[in-house]
Amino acid sequence: MRNKPLWIAVGMTVGLMALIFFAGWLFGRMVGKHERATEPRTAAAAPAVPAESAIGRTGARQLDALRRGVPVDQEAAPLPMARVENVDRKRERAYPMQPPTIPHAIDGYQVDKNSNRCMLCHARANAEKFQAPPVSVTHYMDRDDQFLASISSRRYFCNQCHVVQTDAPVLVANNFEDIDRVLAAAEAKGSP
Amino acid sequence: MLPRWLEPLRPHWRTLRSPSVHYSLGFLVAAGFVAGILFWGGFNTALEATNTEKFCTGCHEMHDNVFQELKSTIHYSNRSGVRATCPDCHVPHQWTDKIARKMQASKEVWGKLFGTIDTREKFLDHRLELAMHEWSRLKANDSLECRNCHDYDSMDLTRQGSRASQIHKRWLGTGEKTCIDCHKGVAHRLPDMAGVPQG
Numbered sequence: 001m002r003n004k005p006l007w008i009a010v011g012m013t014v015g016l017m018a019l020i021f022f023a024g025w026l027f028g029r030m031v032g033k034h035e036r037a038t039e040p041r042t043a044a045a046a047p048a049v050p051a052e053s054a055i056g057r058t059g060a061r062q063l064d065a066l067r068r069g070v071p072v073d074q075e076a077a078p079l080p081m082a083r084v085e086n087v088d089r090k091r092e093r094a095y096p097m098q099p100p101t102i103p104h105a106i107d108g109y110q111v112d113k114n115s116n117r118c119m120l121c122h123a124r125a126n127a128e129k130f131q132a133p134p135v136s137v138t139h140y141m142d143r144d145d146q147f148l149a150s151i152s153s154r155r156y157f158c159n160q161c162h163v164v165q166t167d168a169p170v171l172v173a174n175n176f177e178d179i180d181r182v183l184a185a186a187e188a189k190g191s192p
Numbered sequence: 193m194l195p196r197w198l199e200p201l202r203p204h205w206r207t208l209r210s211p212s213v214h215y216s217l218g219f220l221v222a223a224g225f226v227a228g229i230l231f232w233g234g235f236n237t238a239l240e241a242t243n244t245e246k247f248c249t250g251c252h253e254m255h256d257n258v259f260q261e262l263k264s265t266i267h268y269s270n271r272s273g274v275r276a277t278c279p280d281c282h283v284p285h286q287w288t289d290k291i292a293r294k295m296q297a298s299k300e301v302w303g304k305l306f307g308t309i310d311t312r313e314k315f316l317d318h319r320l321e322l323a324m325h326e327w328s329r330l331k332a333n334d335s336l337e338c339r340n341c342h343d344y345d346s347m348d349l350t351r352q353g354s355r356a357s358q359i360h361k362r363w364l365g366t367g368e369k370t371c372i373d374c375h376k377g378v379a380h381r382l383p384d385m386a387g388v389p390q391g
Contacts, residue, residue, distance in 0.1 A: 088354045104353060108265055110377055115385040120374075126391055130359060 082168035090133075091165070094178055099161035100133075106164055111157060118158045119151060239294070245277040251304060254278070257315050261380045268379075281337045281379065282326070289333075320383040327372055335371035342371065 070076035086105040093100060109117035119135075120126060127134035139155040140148050177185075194202065212220060241247060249255040259278075262268050267276040284290050302308075309315040309322075330337065344364055349357035363369040374391050376382060 086353055104355060108378075110382055112381075113384070115377065115382040115390070117377075120391045129391065130355070132355075 079168075082166035084164045084166050094176060102162050102164045104164075106159075111159065116151075116156065116158075122158075123151070239290075242294070243279040243283055243290075245279075248278040253304070253309050253315065257309075257312065258380050265379050276341070276379075280340070284333070284336065285340055316383075323376075323380075323383050327376060330372040331370060338371040338375070 068076060084105045084107075085103065088104050090103060091101055106118075111117060121130035121132035122135050124134045124140075126132070135151065135155070137147075139151055142148060142152050143154065215223075249259045262278075267281075269275070283293050307314075309318050344360070347360065349361060352360065359374075363374070364371070373389075376385075376388075376390055
């Protein structure tokens with residue numbers, strides 16, 4: 001063993017390589033485990049019950065909107081998500097004092113004490129710029145019928161009255177008739 | 193004369209200043225070249241490592257406040273699976289601008305060290321100021337980080353809502369307004385906006 005230092009150097013290098021290999025192997029295993037954990041678990045899902053119609057088992061004649069007649073020990077196939085109508089066309093009001101429904105999507109609109117996204121366009125001062133209908137004058141009145149410069153705090157949260165409309169199928173039939181149709185029907189009955 | 197405490201460094205300094213005795217010029221050039229590649233690669237790797245969502249949300253200030261708000265927005269999760277991560281909007285993509293922004297970020301390291309926004313309350317107190325910085329930065333560069341993805345020339349206005357297309361044509365198309373003028377709070381909750389123009 002003439003060149004002992006050389007052998008020591010070789011031994012140390014091999015040892016270091018082995019250490020690096022071991023560290024890399026551990027790291028790779030850790031990453032792999034993490035990736036495996038995020039894979040979608042499809043096998044675990046419970047057998048879903050197909051809805052008999054688009055809105056579930058309506059034959060049962062019950063107004064169970066949450067479970068739609070599916071027994072509690074079974075999992076219902078969820079309905080497709082309803083889409084918000086976003087066509088920017090004013091809808092007819094069913095009665096004169098009905099709060100108009102919102103004809104556009106309002107996803108992510110912030111309405112809190114810091115900011116009111118609706119009033120960005122629907123405030124009196126901005127309505128012209130955005131060609132939006134300004135909110136009614138009643139919304140500027142306080143409870144003593146005094147007019148304020150900005151929107152009244154009791155009208156601040158638009159979504160309390162104004163809502164978007166979706167294309168979801170109606171769960172309950174609605175046979176509401178507006179006043180014009182009621183009057184027309186009464187007139188037709190009154191004059192034979 | 194050198195000060196006394198620098199005296200021990202004198203021989204090293206002399207070595208540094210004198211020409212190489214053992215190594216050829218070719219070797220030094222080649223070695224310098226390789227070392228340069230290693231240094232530059234390392235520098236860029238480190239720079240990119242600080243340009244990831246994981247790095248940004250490594251601090252609780254970012255993770256618990258702004259990152260949670262981003263999660264519910266379309267820039268985090270959407271139908272096509274494209275995500276704008278923190279640096280996509282908050283760090284310029286061009287190299288020189290990026291370095292300039294990274295040097296500015298040393299102020300943020302200072303804030304981290306001294307806990308300027310280390311509680312929710314402190315963060316809310318500073319929120320308007322922090323937002324103002326980003327708004328003025330985006331206003332000054334004409335919403336460059338938005339436009340890295342959202343280019344007006346590539347927008348199909350006919351596929352937008354009629355309101356959106358009208359307003360984009362009127363204000364963005366003419367260059368009168370820039371993205372951030374109307375889209376403040378597009379990815380985070382807004383601070384108290386009293387007195388801040390939003391449209």
